[in-house]
Amino acid sequence: MSARTVKLAVIPGDGIGPEVVAEGLKVLSTVAPAHGLALDTTEYELGAKRWHATGETLPDAVEEELRGQEAILLGAVGDPTVPSGVLERGLLLRLRFSFAHYVNLRPVRLYPGVRTPLAGVAPEDIDMLVVREGTEGPYAGAGGVLRKGTPGEIATQDSVNTRFGVERVVRYAFAKAAERPRKKLTLVHKDNVLTFAGELWQRVVREVGAEYPQVTTDYLHVDAATMFFVTQPERFDVVVTDNLFGDIITDLGAAVAGGIGLASSGNVNPEAEFPSMFEPVHGSAPDIAGQGKADPTATILSVALLLEHLGYAKAAAQVETAVAEDLRARADSGAVRSTSQIGDDIARRVAE
Amino acid sequence: MSARTVKLAVIPGDGIGPEVVAEGLKVLSTVAPAHGLALDTTEYELGAKRWHATGETLPDAVEEELRGQEAILLGAVGDPTVPSGVLERGLLLRLRFSFAHYVNLRPVRLYPGVRTPLAGVAPEDIDMLVVREGTEGPYAGAGGVLRKGTPGEIATQDSVNTRFGVERVVRYAFAKAAERPRKKLTLVHKDNVLTFAGELWQRVVREVGAEYPQVTTDYLHVDAATMFFVTQPERFDVVVTDNLFGDIITDLGAAVAGGIGLASSGNVNPEAEFPSMFEPVHGSAPDIAGQGKADPTATILSVALLLEHLGYAKAAAQVETAVAEDLRARADSGAVRSTSQIGDDIARRVAE
Ligand SMILES: CC(C)[C@H](C(=O)O)[C@@H](O)C(=O)O
Ligand SMILES: CC(C)[C@H](C(=O)O)[C@@H](O)C(=O)O
Numbered sequence: 208m209s210a211r212t213v214k215l216a217v218i219p220g221d222g223i224g225p226e227v228v229a230e231g232l233k234v235l236s237t238v239a240p241a242h243g244l245a246l247d248t249t250e251y252e253l254g255a256k257r258w259h260a261t262g263e264t265l266p267d268a269v270e271e272e273l274r275g276q277e278a279i280l281l282g283a284v285g286d287p288t289v290p291s292g293v294l295e296r297g298l299l300l301r302l303r304f305s306f307a308h309y310v311n312l313r314p315v316r317l318y319p320g321v322r323t324p325l326a327g328v329a330p331e332d333i334d335m336l337v338v339r340e341g342t343e344g345p346y347a348g349a350g351g352v353l354r355k356g357t358p359g360e361i362a363t364q365d366s367v368n369t370r371f372g373v374e375r376v377v378r379y380a381f382a383k384a385a386e387r388p389r390k391k392l393t394l395v396h397k398d399n400v401l402t403f404a405g406e407l408w409q410r411v412v413r414e415v416g417a418e419y420p421q422v423t424t425d426y427l428h429v430d431a432a433t434m435f436f437v438t439q440p441e442r443f444d445v446v447v448t449d450n451l452f453g454d455i456i457t458d459l460g461a462a463v464a465g466g467i468g469l470a471s472s473g474n475v476n477p478e479a480e481f482p483s484m485f486e487p488v489h490g491s492a493p494d495i496a497g498q499g500k501a502d503p504t505a506t507i508l509s510v511a512l513l514l515e516h517l518g519y520a521k522a523a524a525q526v527e528t529a530v531a532e533d534l535r536a537r538a539d540s541g542a543v544r545s546t547s548q549i550g551d552d553i554a555r556r557v558a559e
Numbered sequence: 560m561s562a563r564t565v566k567l568a569v570i571p572g573d574g575i576g577p578e579v580v581a582e583g584l585k586v587l588s589t590v591a592p593a594h595g596l597a598l599d600t601t602e603y604e605l606g607a608k609r610w611h612a613t614g615e616t617l618p619d620a621v622e623e624e625l626r627g628q629e630a631i632l633l634g635a636v637g638d639p640t641v642p643s644g645v646l647e648r649g650l651l652l653r654l655r656f657s658f659a660h661y662v663n664l665r666p667v668r669l670y671p672g673v674r675t676p677l678a679g680v681a682p683e684d685i686d687m688l689v690v691r692e693g694t695e696g697p698y699a700g701a702g703g704v705l706r707k708g709t710p711g712e713i714a715t716q717d718s719v720n721t722r723f724g725v726e727r728v729v730r731y732a733f734a735k736a737a738e739r740p741r742k743k744l745t746l747v748h749k750d751n752v753l754t755f756a757g758e759l760w761q762r763v764v765r766e767v768g769a770e771y772p773q774v775t776t777d778y779l780h781v782d783a784a785t786m787f788f789v790t791q792p793e794r795f796d797v798v799v800t801d802n803l804f805g806d807i808i809t810d811l812g813a814a815v816a817g818g819i820g821l822a823s824s825g826n827v828n829p830e831a832e833f834p835s836m837f838e839p840v841h842g843s844a845p846d847i848a849g850q851g852k853a854d855p856t857a858t859i860l861s862v863a864l865l866l867e868h869l870g871y872a873k874a875a876a877q878v879e880t881a882v883a884e885d886l887r888a889r890a891d892s893g894a895v896r897s898t899s900q901i902g903d904d905i906a907r908r909v910a911e
Contacts, residue, residue: 458782
C-alpha cells in the first residue's frame, strides 16, 4: 500500500486541551501506518494564551494556513479569564462558519460497561447519531443592542435559516439514516412556536424524505425530545436538528451516555472543500488542567471520526473497538489511570 | 370568616383537557369553602373544536371577557387536525402575552414514592423552582420568510429581550430565592453564543443580585444545565431563564421528577393587573382522550399554585399535601385508577 500523506492541523488549545490532544495523536500515529496513512502535522497555538498575549483569536493569516490543511484536531478552547463569547465566537464558531462545517456530527452511544445516570437502560437502548446543523440558526451572530444600560434597552438575537443551509444538512442526515439498520430519522425543532424556521425545516424534511422512502421520519418538539432522551432513548436513531437545539440535546445525550468525557464530535464539511475539524464535546476544564486527570477518550473517539471522514473506515473501526474494549476493562478493574495511561492502553489495544 | 368570591375562567380545551380540569375543579371546590373562598366560574370553549367550527382561536371579545376575570384554569389546547402553531400562537401564547404572564412558574419536585428515570436519586435531590420568562425572547413571534419555496429562501426567527422584561422576571426570581431555605439562584442561558441577549441577562442578574446579598447566584449554559438536571439535580434551587430555554428544561425537569403527568405550572402576572393562568405542563394527549386514563395530578397541583397566587397559601398547602399523600399511596398499592377516581381520592384527602 503506498502511503498517502494527510496534512493535519492540531489546535491543542487551553486547559486540558493539550493533554487530551496528545493522547489522540498517540492513538492516531499508532493506527495510521498499517493503513498507509502518513501524517504531516502542524501545531497552531490558538486560544486563551494567545489572546492574552496578542489580543488575537484567529488572525486572517492563520485562517488561510488552516484552509490549506486537510483536517483539524482541536482539544478545547476557553478560560475563565477570557470574557464569555470572545474565543467561542472569534475562534471556534469562526472556524465552523468559515470552513462550512454544516454537519456537526455527534454520536450518542452507550458503550458496554459505562455507567449511565438512567435506571434500567442497556447499551443497546442508546445508539443514536445527532446531525446538528453547524453554520446558521441562532448561532449566526445576528442581532444587536439598542439603548444599552438604560431602562429602554433591547437586545435581539436572530436565528437565520436558509433553504440552502437546511437542505444540505437534512440531505446528509437522510443519507446517514439510510445506511443504518433502523433507518429512522427524527427532526427535532419547535415548529409550534418558531413557526417561520420550523415550517422551513419541516418542509425540507418532507421533500428530501420523499427521495428516501426506506427511511421512516418522525418529528418531536425539542422540549418533548429532552424528555424522551431520558425516558425512551431507544426511540432515536438519526436525529437532525438546528444548531442551538443540537447543542442542547447533545450535551444531554452525552450525560445519558456516560458523561462528557466520552462524547466525540466532528465539524464536517462533507464535500471536503474545506478542512473538517474534530473535537471532544467537553470544554477546557481549567480546574483539572495539567494534572493528568482528564479523560482523553472523547478526543480519541473524535480521532475515529476523523479517520472515517478521511476515508479510513477500517482504521476508524479499530480505534473505536479499542476504546470499547478499554471502557469495558475500566468497568471491571476500577483502577484510576492518568490521561496518558488511558492513551497508552488504548494505543496498545489498537496496535494488537 | 366572610367569604370572598373569585371570578374564575375555565378553559377545558381539547383532548384530555376537560377531564383533568373537572378533577382540578373538584378539588378546588372541596378545599375552597373552609378558607372562605367562593368561586364564580365561567367556562369558555376555546381550542380545536371552536377553531374547526368558526376559524376563531381567541376572539377579541372573549379576550376582553377573560381580562375581567381574576384567574384562569386551563386544561390543554391542541389537536393534530389543527396546523402546528395556530392554537399555540393564536390562543395560548396570545393569552400569556396579552395578560403579561411574565413569570412562567414551574416547580420541579420529586415526591416521595414517585419513580424517577434517574438511578440513585432521592426526593430531597430534586426540589427546584424554575422561573421561566413568559412574554418575550424567541417566543415573541418576530421574524419572517423571504423567497418562500425557492432555493434562495430564508426564514428568520428573532429573540426579543428587553431590560424591562428581563428585570421584572429576574426580580421575581430573586424574591422567591430569598424565601427558600437554600437561597440559591441559577441563571441558565447561552451567553457565549447568544452574546447580545446573554450579556443583558447576566448584567441584570448581577445588578438585581446586589440587592440580595443573602442569595447565592450561579450561572450555567443551557447545554450544561441539561446535563446537570440528570447528573446533579440537587445543584438547583431557583432557576431563572428565558422563554425557550425554560420550555426545554422544564420538560426535562418534568421527566426526571416522574413525568409530565405531575408537572404543574402557573402563568403569573405578579401584580395581578391581569388574570394569571394555571395549567398542567402536559398537552391534550388526544390518543387517550375520553377514556378516563389521564392523570389529573398536574392540574390539581396547578390548582394549588392558583390558590397560592390568590393568597390562600394554607389551602394551597392542603392540596399539595393531599397530592403528596396520594402519590405515596399509589406507590404502595399500584392499583390503576381512572381520572375521576384519582380526583375523588385527592378531594377526599383534602376534605379530611
Ligand atoms: C463552546 C460553545 C460555543 C460550543 C457550542 O455551543 O457549539 C459547545 O457548547 C459545543 O457544543 O461545541
Ligand atoms: C404548547 C407550547 C406553545 C408550550 C410552550 O412552548 O410554551 C408548551 O410546550 C409549554 O411548555 O407550555
